[in-house]
Amino acid sequence: MARIGVVSMSDGRDYVHSGIAEFIRTTEDHLVAALEQAGHEVVRGAEPISDNALASSVPRAVAAAEVDLTVFHYAVWAFPHFTMLAAGATPGPLLLLSNIDPVQPGMVGMLAAGGALDQIGRTHARLWGDPADSALIEAIGVRARAAAAVASLRGSTFGRFGGRPMGMNTAVANTDQWQRIFGIDVEEIDQWEIVRRAELADAGEAKAAREWLERHAAGVHYDGAKLTPEILERQIRSYLAVRELIAEWRLDFSGIKGQPELTQYFATMDITEAFLNDPYDWNGPKQTHVCATEADMDGALTMQLLKQIAGTPVLFADVRHYHADRDIWDLCNSGQHATWFAARSADPAENLAKVHLYPEVFFFPAGGASVHHLAAPGGMTLARLTRKDGDYRMQLMLGDFETYDDQTNEALMKQSTWEWPHAFARLDAKAEDFLSRFGANHIHAVPGDHRPALRTACELLGVTVDEFVR
Template sequence: MARIGVISFSDGRDYVHDGIREFIATTEDKLVDRLTAAGHEVVRGKEIVATNTGASAVARQVAAAGVDLTVFHYAVWAFPHFTMLAAGATPGPLLLLSNIDPVQPGMVGMLAGGGALDQIGREHTRLWGDPDERALIDKIGVQATASAAVAALRGSTFGRIGGRPMGMNTAVANTDQWQSVFGVDVEEIDQWEIVRRSELADQKEVTRAREWLETNAAGVHYDGKKLTPELLERQIRSYLAMRELIDEWNLDFSGIKGQPEMTQYFATMDIVEAFLNDPYDWNGPKETHVCATEADMDGALTMQLLKHIARTPVLFADVRHYHADRDIWDLCNSGQHATWYAARSDDPLENLGKVHFYPEVFFFPAGGASVHHLAAPGQMTLARLTRRGGNYRMHLMLGDFETYDDETNTQLMRQSTFEWPHAFARLDAKADDFLSRFGANHIHAVPGDRRAEVRAACELLGVELDEFTRG
């Protein structure tokens, strides 16, 4: 959850403030209690703002706590210049919140303060209602989560391992624009570092990892050519090499070019990408590390934003095929789906029990294991940052992952590339509209309906929202 600052404002006349101080404090107590019960950490202003000096001092105190969102709370009429002074000392996102008490004109105070902020061009969000209404607390949570996600991007570093893959322009972004819009730096690292460091990996851990996969997966299907224990170990070594690079260069998220050099002459990065995106590996639970195949920069950036919003692994896939007879899409890409999506279980073994490691297909002569599974059913939010005329936009839609009987699942998967991971998605988008407007070959997803948080994040970032619906 997020860290939320709460600052309450009052009337600047001493005799009025003295008469309403207790009412403001009681209302603030209820707001803080409800936000805390919803799982947020709340930082309260050290006092109710009733003077100009207090406005600046309290705002600096709350800002110093590193809050993701600051709520300006209006339980009563408040002098508008207090809002202006507090906003001047608040560097992050603002939410103005008023009560709906007919006796105390908090709504008037919010409108007066908000109008003054509008006059100077200070962006903010406004909400109103009773803190006892769960819908209001949820709306505040949406703004706070989006603010936290955007703040987490700023100052982060993306590790770009390799360059543009196979002429894929949509996988490459302008690093100056990334810094300007998102506050993200890019560290360029050659793929040779994976090759070089993989040779230095600890053989004991490599062996233990291979045996863990052989024991716990639904199957490791060695064929003596494209998939051997040695090739699987090479992929595991590559994973350990990437973990070293992540730690050494302090990478927050990354992408690996892979094609064509690694996939033709070394090994595919499927194991690497799947387990970096997973919340576990053979050493136990771990933090997920967003890693995009084909070094897809905007794809990785979308995934990192979704990760901070949903706090789950994020799916990466090609928009591979549309089954018009069923109105479903096969979202499929070599190795990229985290194994967590096989069952979306907190138990790694339950997920791995649905995962097969097959020999790579003819596209990848270097061989290695392809990470095959079918994503578990459930509601999903699907999104993708793309650019139009140099400006960022966020494609956004709701959908559902579906599964069928075993025979149907297999028959559908074999219509594309069976050995790769699949997700059968029924999208809240018309096929003609989607194919006419969607600006990339890759798409990303997280469980549940997180559209409200994505919308709020786009507003904070100044990114155009391009939402798909069936309407």
């Protein structure tokens, strides 16, 4: 959830303020209680703003608490210039909130204040209603979560292991543009560091992790060539190496080029990428770390934003195939589906019981385990930050992951690369529209409908939203 500041506005006439102060405090109490009940942390202004000095000092103190969103609360008529002064002391996102009491003209105060902010070009949002209305509290929460997600990007560091993969322009972003729009720095790290540190990684942990996978996965299918216990441990040591580099460089999210150097001469990064994106590994629960294959920068950025909004692991996949007879898409890419998606369970054993480790396919002569499973069914938000003529847009849609009987699942998976992880998606987008204007080969997904928060995040970032609908 988010940290929300609440600052109440009042009338600047002493005799009026003294008569309405208790009413303001009572309505603020109801608002704060509703927000806290919804799981948010609330930072309250010390007192309602009733003079110029308070208009600067109160919001400045709230801002010092590093709130994600500041709510200017209008329970009564309030002098509009108090809002102007308060906005000057509030650097972050702003929401004007009015009550709907017919006796006290809070709505008038909000409109007067909002119009004044419009005149100076200060971006803000407006809501109105009774704090007892759960829809209003949810709408505030959506804006707060979006603001928190955007704030989490600023000052973060992306670790880019390797360069552009296989000429894939959509995987490479302009670092100046990232810094200007998102506030993100990019740390360039050579893939040799993965190879070098993997050789130095803890052999005991690698062996224990291999045995853990052998116990809990649905199957580890050694073939004596592309997949052996030694190669699987090399993949695990690569995960340990990247985890060490993440800690050393203070990386907030990352991407690994992989192809062709590692996949031809060392090992695939499938185990590394899957378990970085998972909320657990063989050591127990952990924080997810967004890691994009093919060092896809905009893909990783999309995933990081989705992670902050949804609070779950995020799917990374190629838009691999469209089954026109069923109107479903096979979202499939080597390694990138966190094993959590197999059952979306808090229990790793339940997820891993649906996961097979198969020998890598023809494309990857270095070998290793491919993390094979089929994503569990359910409603999804699918999104991708892409660029058109240099400008960012968030391409966004709803969809459903589907599964079928075992025979149908197998037949559909075998039409593409069976050994890789799959998600069968029915998109709320017409195939001809999607294929005509979707701006990348990679797409990302989280469970649930998070479009309102994503729209708000894009509004805060100045990014256009491009939605697909049927």
